[in-house]
Amino acid sequence: MLNSERNRVLTIIIAVILIIIPLLIKSNYYIRLINLCGIYLLLTVGLNIITGYTGNPNMAQTAFWGIGAYASGLLSIKLGLPFWLSLPLSGLVAAMIGVLVGIPTLKLKVFHFAIGTIAFGQIIQLFFKNLEITGGPAGLKSIPTPKIGNYVFDSDFSYYYIILFVIFILISLAYRLEHSKYGRALKAIKESELALQMLGINVSYIKVLAFGVSTFYAGIAGSLYAHLFTYISPDTFSFFEAVKVLTMLYIGQAGSISGAIIGSIVLTILPEALRFSKVYYMAIYGIGIVIIFAYLPNGLIGLTRHPKIRKYIKNLGLR
């Protein structure tokens, strides 16, 4: 088979598998897990756009996740907007706030940028916990489920397709961004900001642009989360979660879309797979992460670069 033909067949097989997953899974628990996986996937792919390419660690990605979730919930509850409107709108709200936050913070050096975003995350979480409109510490409930006409997406099995569709679109966009002039320039930031400026490129502008796109993804993920769970608590959008998403990115491979995908899937599924050992699961999880960071600086995707593994893949005829 030709390479391109093989790729097309593989794509079709993967597409079919993805489409029939809800029919194969019987348990509510597992389909909910898969949906959650999809949401984390969006967060991580979004994070990659600022942190993966430029190396500026955005510790506020989950704060924007929260902004998207609350925005979407409130737009539906207070203004009665349908999900199909509040979804893109919450993405935009998160993006606009992202740009405002990004403009001052991206002027800082990497370390201070991290601190700045941590601070922003804490402030936002305080807002969620204390404002009346966000429901305070009790959170926001009775968020409406999406519907088309009379059909309501009130089960995880049907909601799965909404998430799948959104993921498909947003991954395509991420791919297009990566292979554009912006993707190239963003990747070059880690190498030499000075050379970029000498080539006439406004580095601050593209950093803020990347940050805005990244928070857009977080906002979308927030909206999907809010209308799936129909209840959101301010405790969800924490620094702890921000570290989790960052870890997902680095486990997979910071700087690549496939890395973000693999990392988010592995780190959502793994803790559940380790549940059999209640006592040791945290230890195994923690040690696993340390081992990957120590021995695989390029993440799991970096494994495919290893000469022995490349040979194996070649022999399988997949290259």
Added chain:
Amino acid sequence: MGTILQTTNLTKFFGGLCAVDGVNIEVKEGEIRGLIGPNGSGKSTFLNLICGIENNDRGEIFFNNQEINREPIHNRAKMGISRTFQTLELFKELTVLQNIMIGFHNSMKSNILGILVQTKKALNEEKDIYEQSTELLKIIGISNRANDRAGSLSYGQQRLLEISRALTTKPKLLLLDEPAAGLNLSEINDLVNLTYKINNQGVTIIIVEHRMEMIMKISDLITVLDEGKKIAEGKADDIKNNPAVQEAYLGKKREEYVRN
């Protein structure tokens, strides 16, 4: 032939140290201007001030009769100033081709929306830049390394890549900061030919170098700095025989030390 670059009383302090001290320079369009001086004389700082990496404390810089004191680096680059670095500033982990393609960034006019939606304009531009970059690599003779890590090229090739990348923005003024550093004699010869070629395309060049034979041969005029001040300026022969220049490089004559 107008004046492309003019500085009046250009001065830069680093704390108490005056790195560039009241330098007045006028470079005409189409010139190749050599800039020499002993180590620490302020040559690199001077180049940094011209392209905006450092901001001057006193004086003015005029590019094409426009004052550019307050302009950020990327604006000066867009106006037509380009620069190569003594310590190469290549994107080492990116491919050779990507290094060149980034140079064409500003000539691509589609915005983020166009790229995400993949308008025909965006797709055509991407294809166009890919072809232009590939063509450029062919011209400079490293197209066989197009998809290799830029850091994997030989030093001479990296220098060549850096200079070519600086040309992608179609500059009017090119600042070369010690381009011959680390090159062997035959590579220096290629560099000299390349410099002439670039100059013939209408690019004004200011070149900072320590290789005297090269600078003397290639420059229309030479400016000499010492301890931040301009101490001489003229054609190669005048500079060679200028006692102030000799003193700056070699120190005072023995008799003077004895007398003092």
